Amino acid sequence: MQLFPPIKPGPTVPENPLRPYMRHRLGGWLPKHPDDFLRWLHGVVASVRDAKRSGNLAEDHASIEKLRELILSNTQVRMYFSLMFEQIPNNEEYQKDPTGKRAIKNWEELLATMNVLLKQSPGWLYNTEGQKGLIGFPFNAILDWPMGTAAGVSAFLREDVCACFKEILNEYKTYLSTPQSANVLDNNNWFSPQALQEMGRVASEGSSHTISFEQAYECDPSAPHYGFQSWDDFFVRKFRPDVRPVYKPDDSAQIVSCCESNPFALKSGVRLVDEFWLKGQPYSLQDMLGNADTAATFEGGTVYQAFLSALSYHCWHAPVSGVVKDAFYIPGSYYAESYWEGFANIDPITGEPDPDPAAPDHSQGYICQVATRAVLIIEADDERIGTMAVVQVGMAEVSSCEWTVKKGDKLEKGQDIGMFHFGGSTHCLIFRRGVELKWVRNPMVADGSTNLPVRGQLAQVV
Known part of the structure; x- marks a missing residue:
């Protein structure tokens, strides 16, 4: 049923x-x-x-x-x-x-x-x-x-x-x-005309022209379930070659988008330890990275956070070229949200509770410090960037964060490094203090507009 x-x-x-x-x-x-x-x-x-x-x-x-x-x-x-x-x-x-x-x-x-x-x-x-x-x-x-x-x-x-x-x-x-x-991958469900049109529209957001689902993703429309063997196989589907080209692959000053995602927050001067459970959800590096020594590298630095939409591509790609210094997982919560985004949040106009209607959407800063997550530390080839961190956060059903690279691997900007399974989530890029960046989208707020394409231009070292 x-x-x-x-x-x-x-x-x-x-x-x-x-x-x-x-x-x-x-x-x-x-x-x-x-x-x-x-x-x-x-x-x-x-x-x-x-x-x-x-x-x-x-x-x-x-x-x-x-x-x-x-x-x-x-x-x-x-x-x-x-x-x-x-x-x-x-x-x-x-x-x-x-x-x-x-x-x-x-x-x-x-x-x-x-x-x-x-x-x-x-x-x-x-x-x-x-x-x-x-x-x-x-x-x-x-x-x-x-x-x-x-x-x-x-x-x-x-x-x-x-x-x-x-x-x-x-x-x-x-x-x-x-x-x-x-069983849901058929013409009455995910491959219905409405669903295909919507998935094609989202894929077209990062393309120079309108493309269909079949043009965007590796699939076989003539095969049962478009060639996908399971729900997860469909969910981690790959873009066809050249659908998302790497932005200026030979320019080390250009940082590309790690995920197909929409900017959520940008904060500088981040503290080593902070009270992240407060209403403003500040970032606390030691809690995010699960290690005081690793976190100390980024004290006073910058955190960029972006979220993935339901119909987006859910694989991850290297934002810079460099060497993997470490790759690890941190266990945590799955359905926690900030107290101040629940029924404790009071609408200033009505005086009534105004909770997050899709918890934990508005708790994304908070859950970076408590949810199940995966951390990658990269030593960038560009010395102006130096050591940086990628944090992939599992939200709700998305508890399966998978790195496909390991410590010591050499990364080329834009290459596959991992994926989310069974849902969508949020991620952070963390930079050291003193790394000055010019961002492609400003202001960095969750505006619900189109995604920044994966492997597309994100920021430039100034």
Whole structure:
């Protein structure tokens, strides 16, 4: 059974420009229109409740059962998972669809829903106008509002809870690598005319002319599933040669975009240790890099951060030529968001809670220091750049960050260095103090505009 069908027309909800979830959802990982999101969510939950009533509810997967045992055996964890549903405001904006039905009631129903989603590939959801809806974060979708509560903020930072979610997402990873996961790669779903047109439009943003999906990516439209063997195989698809040429490959002063991404933040004078959990989400180098000695190299330097959209290319490329000094992974959270981007954030006009509608979109600075992430240290050939760092951050389902290079490897600007699996995320480039750069896009803010093309011009050493 596939839980991502076309959305059927439902009751009309009066437009209200002050509704918190109308804020722009960066990257398109969750639907821009709240009614689309609510219809999907309630459709999934309804199928779980129907299965329970008929006695056909599937037995828990091993990873779900482990989380259940933790909740039942640990008083504090059980309290957090109970309170995170009680702390969601009881109104239609957060818990009800246009017909007045509630969404997920409690943690038991949460686990039952997650158990179903573990064997469901992310589908192309579209409404009656053919607009895109939910794309890649089904688990994030059902945890969207619980994450924003005080109890949720605490629960999803706990090491034991994170360990359970790591096993759940590893199980999800295994499924999305199987041939069965390719069942959504057909003409009624990801390769429908609407989906192909939208993916072609996004790919065209970094091209000098309009290109189609088939022209942009290595694929075989005549083969089943366009030649992709699994959902993950489709997700980490490669651009065809020359679709994204390296900008001035022989000019060491030119730094290219590491990912197909949209600028999110640019901050200089970054501290070695800072209180990143505050509302402004400052960068704390020691926490980002997980090592005080490594972090000290960049004290007082610059952090550039950019996010990937749902339909973008998700492989990484070297921003400069140089030598890999180190490549490592840092374990962390999967569904943590800043307390100040949850229900603690109050709209100054209405005085009502104004939480991030696609958590953790607006917590990207914060999660660089707490989420599962991968770090690459590069000694650039250009001495004016010197040592720099690349930090790839796993958000929500995107816990699989994979380096394809290792310590000691010689890098050429623009070459493949790794990839995100099963979703999209955010990344940072970190430069030493004194490295002066001129950026291709100014100001460096998350404006929701077109992506900067991977391997395209990003910055120039001044």
